[in-house]
Amino acid sequence: MSLDKATVLRVARLARLKVRQDRLEPLAAELNNILGWVEQLNEVDTDDVPPMTSVVSMKLRWRDDDVTDGGAVDDVLANAPEGENGFFAVPKVVE
């Protein structure tokens, strides 16, 4: 698998990263190096091997249906650049 400049640009956009035009080529080369390294894993035959979901043998833990959290508007909004009347305020994004 090999990435071209257009793909790097698209991936950057999906991740909301701004990449300068002259950085696209070097970035593609770097990402291709990483992909090439990871692709070595394809040499191992993993047919009939279930995906590993955890390095320790444990099951998903379940929680009871109790309300134990909330009521902390100020804490929730503490890092918001802007807020008003208990809302987060962000630049208008209406369709």
Next chain:
Amino acid sequence: MSMIQGATGDWEVVIGLEVHAQVSSKAKLFSGASTEFGAEPNTQVSFIDAAMPGMLPVINGKCVEQAVRTGLGLNAKINLYSVFDRKNYFYPDLPQGYQISQYLQPVVGEGRVTVDLADGSAREVGITRLHLEQDAGKSLHDQHPSMTMVDLNRSGVALMEIVSEPDMRSSEEAGAYLAKLRSILRYLGTCDGNMQEGSMRADVNVSVRRPGEAFGTRCEIKNVNSIRFVKQAIEYEARRQVDVLEDGGTIDQETRLYDTDRGVTRAMRTKEEAHDYRYFPDPDLLPLELDPNWVEAIKQSLPELPDQKKARFEKDFGLSPYDADVLVAEKENAEFYEQVVATADPKLAANWVITELFGALNKAGRGIDDSPVSAEALAGLIVRITDNTISGRIAKEVFEIMFETGKPADAIIEEKGLKQVTDTGAIEAMVDEVIAANPDKVADVKAGKDKLIGWFVGQVMKASQGKANPQMVNDLLKAKLLG
């Protein structure tokens, strides 16, 4: 199957629905914040729902149980092993930058729903899958000239996405499917079905084709929040697609919105890469594994569902399929009816509940939950019809007063002196009076105009202010005039 008439022939509409139903639970899917509707903004938000760094989701067992219960109620396969994935996209009301959902391995697989149509026929609609996922927050665009306000109270609330097969062929079928699904969820207690509060929303997939041909390109109408709008949106969209195709155009696969004010669908501004969600298994969550015994225990605890209840009403109470259908659609109505039939005649009870009570409630804009006439009170009235204390006509009068005042039937009958006259002597006196006053009509009857008996019955009933027992009046008149 209903066809759409185009200029160049008939078209068939093909519909599939993705319904988002809010799981009935106290706390959210992966956090301990409340799911209560209508709270002040951001008061029901945990650091998990706000996606603060380092916070880890822990699944709410009740939400899993509700999804499994729903799957069982939809006659669906329960997957004992399912996986949560991240669906990645950017939007201000999605603080994580991804929605935790289920993609390739949902908790519930294929099922089916039987949908009853107005003409008495039934149709099977296939369920493709049901999966659990997080709801997003709410964006308000009209509160500020240049800002969007975001409330995360809904963020992280558990949703069930229920995907149907493209098995519906008319707006009526789609509406009936959604109504049936809502009814089943409410019987199960897994979703309150409150569409006004957004507890159920539907994405509607619509395409058209020539009968017998392969499926056409579909458009998805997002987030429609009432059964009526679903039907309207389908009508409009199917016609639009037929017009485009007949003009030689092609349908673009796109996401559209239904404008409820103008009654039209329109394309959403295309978000670039909107459908590149880059799903991958959520590394914060282990697979969801279910114990078959636990699933079986839920199965054993399922309540009687609408289809079963309908069959029982038809069999045990002798109701018509239509009446049974009307009564079971809403759980509360069915419960009310069952309380009435505990003491009253089942068929009369069905008529009274459907015609008189629903009619009066509808007119008064009230629900069955705040009916001024309780089930016991209505049964009390019906019993007075069956034991001949009052006639059906007088009963309607009594009912109106009951509805206004909340008084029991017996008190009103007593107070207003409405008790049916069954005293032979009294009725005979009235009969004699009417006969004496109309010698010419008596002569007509004797000359063979038997049908005039009905006129005499009417006169006697009038004289008695409706209180005479009609059967006794009829018998007496026949004996006197024809005997």
